[in-house]
Amino acid sequence: xxxxxxxxxxxxxxxxxxxxxxxxxxxxxxxxxxxxxxxxxxxxxxxxxxxxxxxxxxxxxxxxxxxxxxxxxxxxxxxxxxxxxxxxxxxxxxxxxxxxxxxxxxxxxxxxxxxxxxxxxxxxxxxxxxxxxxxxxxxxxxxxx
Ligand SMILES: [Zn+2]
Numbered sequence: 001x002x003x004x005x006x007x008x009x010x011x012x013x014x015x016x017x018x019x020x021x022x023x024x025x026x027x028x029x030x031x032x033x034x035x036x037x038x039x040x041x042x043x044x045x046x047x048x049x050x051x052x053x054x055x056x057x058x059x060x061x062x063x064x065x066x067x068x069x070x071x072x073x074x075x076x077x078x079x080x081x082x083x084x085x086x087x088x089x090x091x092x093x094x095x096x097x098x099x100x101x102x103x104x105x106x107x108x109x110x111x112x113x114x115x116x117x118x119x120x121x122x123x124x125x126x127x128x129x130x131x132x133x134x135x136x137x138x139x140x141x142x143x144x145x
Contacts, residue, residue, distance in 0.1 A: 006143045008080055011117055012092010013125070013135040020068075020089060020130075021053040056128070059089075074124045077117075083144035090139055091125070093117050 028047040041048055054065045059079060061067040073079050073091060082088040093112065098104045118136055125131035 003144065007098045008141045008143055009095040009097075010078075010080060010090055010092045010139045010141060011095055011112070011114065011137075012077065012090055012139065013121055013132060013137075014139065015089045015091055015125075015130055015135075016132065017087055017089055020056055020059060022056055023051065024054045024065075025049055025051050075120055077120060077124065080141055080143065082141050088141075090141060091121065092139070095138070 026049070028050045029041050029044050031041050031043045033042055033048075035048065039047060039049075052066055054060060055068055058073060059068055061069040068079060068081050068089065070079050070081055076093050077091055078094050080090045080092075080094070082090070094107070095109065096104060096106045121136065122131050
């Protein structure tokens with residue numbers, strides 16, 4: 001058994017993980033029961049309320065709202081989550097990528113305007129209150145597969 005990593009170079013920002021979740025409280029089942037006392041449904045035995053942290057839009061996986069939707073989010077900007085142990089979340093343009101058993105894929109930066117990427121990120125993230133000028137740059141990310 002071995003551990004495989006992918007390394008990624010990304011021009012973009014690290015997002016503040018604490019701002020990417022919102023607490024959610026939902027009914028555990030659809031039975032109509034009096035909501036007084038008790039933690040479990042008297043008909044099916046499921047918890048009456050389920051509490052969890054949901055990933056905010058537009059970063060949530062529609063099939064699993066507690067998880068991040070990795071990949072293209074806006075224009076050419078991709079969401080990258082570093083690992084499942086130490087979640088760090090990045091948004092930007094992937095400049096290159098190297099899988100554990102593959103050659104390095106290099107992206108030509110000939111037609112890439114760094115200022116344009118910065119502007120796209122700022123436009124996209126400011127309304128979400130996630131833009132942080134100090135976090136914009138070239139990131140080297142090690143991603144656990
Ligand atoms: Zn029930």
